[in-house]
Amino acid sequence: MHVGYGIVAVVLVLLPPSATPAGIADCDEGVGNTYVANSTFEANLNVLAAALSPNVSVAPAGFAVATVGADPDKVFAMALCRGDVNASACSACVAAAFVDGKKDCPGNSGVAMYEDACVARFSRYRFMDFLSPDQWQVSQMIWYPEQASASVDVPAVGWFNAAVTKILAAMVDHAVTSTTGNSTTKKYFVTGEEEFDPNIYGFAQCVPDLTPAQCNDCLKDLLFYAKQAYLGKSLSWVRVNSVWCRLMYSVQPFYRGRAMLQVSAPPPTAEAPVLSPEPGSGKKISTAGIAAGVASSVVVLLILSVFAFVRFRRRTKVTDAVHPLKKITRAQCMIFDLSALQEATENFSPNNKLGEGGFGAVYKVS
Numbered sequence: 558m559h560v561g562y563g564i565v566a567v568v569l570v571l572l573p574p575s576a577t578p579a580g581i582a583d584c585d586e587g588v589g590n591t592y593v594a595n596s597t598f599e600a601n602l603n604v605l606a607a608a609l610s611p612n613v614s615v616a617p618a619g620f621a622v623a624t625v626g627a628d629p630d631k632v633f634a635m636a637l638c639r640g641d642v643n644a645s646a647c648s649a650c651v652a653a654a655f656v657d658g659k660k661d662c663p664g665n666s667g668v669a670m671y672e673d674a675c676v677a678r679f680s681r682y683r684f685m686d687f688l689s690p691d692q693w694q695v696s697q698m699i700w701y702p703e704q705a706s707a708s709v710d711v712p713a714v715g716w717f718n719a720a721v722t723k724i725l726a727a728m729v730d731h732a733v734t735s736t737t738g739n740s741t742t743k744k745y746f747v748t749g750e751e752e753f754d755p756n757i758y759g760f761a762q763c764v765p766d767l768t769p770a771q772c773n774d775c776l777k778d779l780l781f782y783a784k785q786a787y788l789g790k791s792l793s794w795v796r797v798n799s800v801w802c803r804l805m806y807s808v809q810p811f812y813r814g815r816a817m818l819q820v821s822a823p824p825p826t827a828e829a830p831v832l833s834p835e836p837g838s839g840k841k842i843s844t845a846g847i848a849a850g851v852a853s854s855v856v857v858l859l860i861l862s863v864f865a866f867v868r869f870r871r872r873t874k875v876t877d878a879v880h881p882l883k884k885i886t887r888a889q890c891m892i893f894d895l896s897a898l899q900e901a902t903e904n905f906s907p908n909n910k911l912g913e914g915g916f917g918a919v920y921k922v923s
């Protein structure tokens with residue numbers, strides 16, 4: 558029996574049109590996720606931030622992990638630069654991410670930073686361990702901050718949506734099969750361009766430590782949530798992030814260099830966009846989930862419950878240091894996808910509203 562578990566919260570941030578979305582800092586809330594100003598932890602965090610930026614920029618895959626200090630003030634961190642950025646831009650992005658993360662989540666010992674050119678995360682808890690195949694389903698309990706812009710003029714929304722889906726699906730497939738990398742061609746990284754009116758640009762990337770199946774799972778999840786944002790609309794760009802993978806399209810070029818993949822436009826369609834099914838219905842969150850017995854199901858369920866409770870109270874901020882988009886109106890919602898848990902427990906009642914979160918209603922989706 559293959560069972561995958563996932564708790565996915567989608568944060569939809571509506572922003573004005575812009576070629577490059579602003580950075581987002583996602584703060585871990587709850588007990589144990591704080592540090593005291595000028596403490597040993599903060600000193601370790603500063604050392605780590607200073608060491609990680611140059612290290613990730615020279616890493617062939619644009620990815621590095623680091624640990625600084627000793628318990629109880631140990632800091633774990635990772636950073637992944639987008640495959641097209643050069644070493645200096647990568648280093649600058651990671652350094653800025655740590656500055657933004659500390660500023661936007663003051664005193665918070667666990668933060669994920671999603672910048673334009675890089676993703677970084679630090680925490681006092683081990684989190685890279687979740688990459689081991691038998692714990693992959695737990696690693697998917699990562700928020701996917703999803704950012705979307707305002708509308709653009711397109712010939713037909715349904716056709717535009719089909720074109721977006723086509724290039725994003727091509728990005729996912731191509732990223733997953735890009736299993737080798739070097740200084741110029743990064744592992745699990747692809748950029749694409751689709752001739753359309755307007756042209757559509759896309760990119761996908763996974764952390765190089767993932768297996769192809771994990772990368773595929775991660776990106777397929779992001780594509781699923783991206784669709785929730787763009788289907789039926791003509792958004793100029795949508796970006797969906799997790800710590801382990803990223804997916805984006807935009808009608809403006811946003812990556813450096815030429816597209817690695819050319820995608821042809823789909824045939825014109827007069828049909829309304831095919832709305833995807835309710836989140837979770839018939840969708841397997843993680844096909845790479847391990848064969849899980851009842852015992853492990855219960856353990857994972859407990860972990861998930863704690864995680865869900867903690868994550869409930871997280872907040873998300875737009876980092877105004879990167880783009881002057883602060884004080885904008887944001888429409889946000891969170892979705893907890895607990896379909897697999899429902900499957901595991903057999904007594905979850907679907908479509909129940911769980912309550913109000915920090916920035917909107919929180920639903921359990923079957």
Ligand SMILES: *[C@@H]1O[C@H](CO)[C@@H](O)[C@H](O)[C@H]1NC(C)=O
Pocket residue numbers: 594595
């Ligand atoms: C931390 O150190 C800085 C610079 O040394 C100082 O300005 C600040 O007041 C200190 N904060 C606390 C809470 O001790």
Ligand SMILES: *[C@@H]1O[C@H](CO)[C@@H](O)[C@H](O)[C@H]1NC(C)=O
Pocket residue numbers: 605608609612622623624625
């Ligand atoms: C950065 O890389 C150097 C050289 O490989 C290594 O000695 C150092 O420990 C790394 N720093 C961190 C924080 O991992």
Ligand SMILES: *[C@@H]1O[C@H](CO)[C@@H](O)[C@H](O)[C@H]1NC(C)=O
Pocket residue numbers: 642643644645646813
């Ligand atoms: C690296 O990329 C940045 C941004 O694209 C650019 O301004 C800079 O000149 C590049 N540096 C090198 C050494 O190529």
Ligand SMILES: *[C@@H]1O[C@H](CO)[C@@H](O)[C@H](O)[C@H]1NC(C)=O
Pocket residue numbers: 737738739740741742
């Ligand atoms: C990097 O890998 C790509 C694809 O495998 C290859 O075409 C390219 O020549 C390689 N570049 C270097 C500098 O090795």
